Amino acid sequence: MAQAKDYYAILGVDRKASKEDIKKAYKKMAKANHPDVNKKPEAEQRFKEGQEAYEVLSDDETRESYDRYGQHWRERTHAGQSASGGYGQSGGFNGQGAGGSFRTANSQAGQADFDDLYRQFFGGSQAGRGFFNEDGWDTRDDPADQDATLSVTLDEIVRGGKVRVQVGEKELNITLPESVASGQRIRLKGMGGVTAKGIKGDLYVTLQIKPDPQYAVDGYDLAAKLLVAPWHAALGTEAKIRLPGGSMLSVKVPPGIGAGQKLRLSGKGMRKPDGTAGDLYITVEVTVPSAGSEKVKELYSELAKEQSFDPRLA
Incomplete structure (x- = not known):
């Protein structure tokens, strides 16, 4: 019973x-x-x-x-x-x-x-x-907000414009903001899910900048390495580097620069929310080519005789 x-x-x-x-x-x-x-x-x-x-x-x-x-x-x-x-x-x-x-x-x-x-x-x-709120039971539908992570290249960030993002079964075109930092979360109103009552939620996209082969990103600053030959470091030179986005920049390397020293190029970094830009830091690295011919060996020998410099005693 x-x-x-x-x-x-x-x-x-x-x-x-x-x-x-x-x-x-x-x-x-x-x-x-x-x-x-x-x-x-x-x-x-x-x-x-x-x-x-x-x-x-x-x-x-x-x-x-x-x-x-x-x-x-x-x-x-x-x-x-x-x-x-x-x-x-x-x-x-x-x-x-x-x-x-x-x-x-x-x-x-x-x-x-x-x-x-x-x-x-x-x-x-x-x-x-x-769903519950701090006042107790709330009779509204869940707002159907959605989250997504979008990995973008440094070139895409600098160029701006539209990129595609996959959210579930949807593929959306979104316009990148003018100023972007890695980990930044942007809200796309009305582009999330839809509740049973037809209410559209928002889409929150977290932007992640993919590792770049040339540039490191630190907030809105950029850092890169510049390889120069010993005679360029000694005599100075002007080198062209490719910036994110595809534009070219001339960098003046002063004579007598040492390996590991940095050049600061103001305003050549990422765009900031206030319209200014971060800085670009160039680290100079001296690379020594091999003596590929007898002529080069002779020149190295002459340099050794003429330049009484021992880096071990510097």
């Missing part, structure tokens, strides 16, 4: 609880066990039992019948209906058993109250979705 349900215990209220207390208890129970919030297997059963308990106890007539007859209140109510050709004084359910409909002919106010409360909590149907 199935164990009788104690509707008061299900809602966690005293048998003398007011309708307002019952309503509050149901709200608390429903928030904790709604299937969209609580994914535990037993939560859905508690949620259904709470619905049943609230509908019975929130209506004066059905609550009186339950209080009078206890676990047999349905049978006694149906017996009263059969004897009188309608519903007895204690009210009763339009009986379909524990799993059937719980609407009675004389409990329209209670049912309306239940429907009202359910819409208030869950947007009108069990399929509706809600």
Whole structure:
């Protein structure tokens, strides 16, 4: 024999609880066990039992019948209906058993109250979705916001314009902002998912700059290496380097520069939000070519004789 349900215990209220207390208890129970919030297997059963308990106890007539007859209140109510050709004084359910409909002919106010409360909590149907905020239950749909990570090259960042991003099954064209830092998050309004009510969410894209073979990125500053021959380092030279985005820049290397020294080129880095730009730092590296011919060997030998320089003693 199935164990009788104690509707008061299900809602966690005293048998003398007011309708307002019952309503509050149901709200608390429903928030904790709604299937969209609580994914535990037993939560859905508690949620259904709470619905049943609230509908019975929130209506004066059905609550009186339950209080009078206890676990047999349905049978006694149906017996009263059969004897009188309608519903007895204690009210009763339009009986379909524990799993059937719980609407009675004389409990329209209670049912309306239940429907009202359910819409208030869950947007009108069990399929509706809600979420908690600091004030309690919020009846709006989840906003269907989406997140995506977009990896872009340094060239794409500098050139700007549109790039393509894959979000789920969607492929979108987005316009890069004029100033971009790695890890920056941009909001694309209305380009996220869509809720069941047709509300469009936003797409939040986190930009990641791919490693570049020539340039390192530090905030809005750029850093690169410049290889020069020993005679260029000694005599000075002018070298052309390719900047991100494809433009060319002439870099003047002063005579006598040492290996590892840096040149700072102001305003040649990444664009900043205020319209200015970061700096470009060039580290000079001296590379020594091999003596590939007898002539080169002779010249190296002459240089060694003419230049009395020993780097070990410098």
